[in-house]
Amino acid sequence: MKYTYLDCLAQFGVGGAHPGGLSLTKEMFSKEQIDEKTTILDVGCGTGQTSAFLAEKYKCKMTCLDHNEMMLEKATKRFRSKNLPIDARLGTIENLPFGEKSFDLVLSESVVAFTDIRQSLSELIRVLKPNGVLLAIEMVLEKPLSEKEQTSIMEFYGVSRILTESQWNSYLQKAGFHQIKIEKSQMTLEQPEFENTTDFYLSEQLDEELYDILDHHEQLTKKYQNVLGFRVFRCCV
Numbered sequence: 001m002k003y004t005y006l007d008c009l010a011q012f013g014v015g016g017a018h019p020g021g022l023s024l025t026k027e028m029f030s031k032e033q034i035d036e037k038t039t040i041l042d043v044g045c046g047t048g049q050t051s052a053f054l055a056e057k058y059k060c061k062m063t064c065l066d067h068n069e070m071m072l073e074k075a076t077k078r079f080r081s082k083n084l085p086i087d088a089r090l091g092t093i094e095n096l097p098f099g100e101k102s103f104d105l106v107l108s109e110s111v112v113a114f115t116d117i118r119q120s121l122s123e124l125i126r127v128l129k130p131n132g133v134l135l136a137i138e139m140v141l142e143k144p145l146s147e148k149e150q151t152s153i154m155e156f157y158g159v160s161r162i163l164t165e166s167q168w169n170s171y172l173q174k175a176g177f178h179q180i181k182i183e184k185s186q187m188t189l190e191q192p193e194f195e196n197t198t199d200f201y202l203s204e205q206l207d208e209e210l211y212d213i214l215d216h217h218e219q220l221t222k223k224y225q226n227v228l229g230f231r232v233f234r235c236c237v
């Protein structure tokens with residue numbers, strides 16, 4: 001295949017490309033105390049749907065970052081069109097271009113699993129202020145899967161492992177996070193994020209193969225609806 005799953009999201013410009021989509025994001029933030037002074041980093045921001053929503057609703061100080069140029073370009077155009085003062089940076093989560101203790105809250109919506117998990121968590125904790133909060137939405141393995149099935153899922157999504165809830169918990173603890181709260185949303189992974197958002201920013205000339213990747217993603221989420229789930233992780237520095 002010429003394209004990865006993440007290339008496909010970038011080419012279609014899927015906004016809210018995480019389980020639960022913008023509805024889950026809104027639910028998560030309804031429980032947080034955010035105001036104009038709150039500094040928030042949205043890592044792996046994609047096309048910037050969440051960053052734009054947070055900047056508009058809370059007028060907070062938003063920064064976002066993604067390593068995919070196409071995603072970041074689409075995010076930047078979105079912010080410009082809405083006249084939102086969001087600092088959008090090209091960079092990797094494993095090596096964040098920010099100083100220590102820069103943010104009150106870091107948000108990672110379906111991102112860390114695609115990265116070097118240990119290195120990313122260590123960077124997230126580094127850039128959070130004391131008492132800062134990490135909110136993360138991540139895929140979890142609910143039931144055991146054969147190695148062959150796991151490998152085919154991992155290869156398709158380009159992830160090196162599919163962690164269970166308790167494995168995520170232990171990664172977060174080892175990284176130094178405290179007060180780890182894990183929530184299982186009522187929403188399911190099978191309710192495609194594509195339905196949960198009206199937000200697409202299509203590139204010109206979409207290759208046929210990209211539609212096949214979207215189809216394959218939908219088939220996988222249907223087939224493994226009782227095996228692959230997701231959790232909202234909330235933890236503090």
Ligand SMILES: C[S@@+](CC[C@H](N)C(=O)[O-])C[C@H]1O[C@@H](n2cnc3c(N)ncnc32)[C@H](O)[C@@H]1O
Nearest residue numbers: 016017018044045046066067068092093109115
């Ligand atoms: C599933 S998408 C989620 C995008 C966005 N958070 C959302 O919910 O719409 C994962 C995003 O993480 C970005 N990403 C993956 N690995 C990354 C890395 N190592 N550093 C920075 N961004 C990364 C991808 O480019 C992509 O935009």
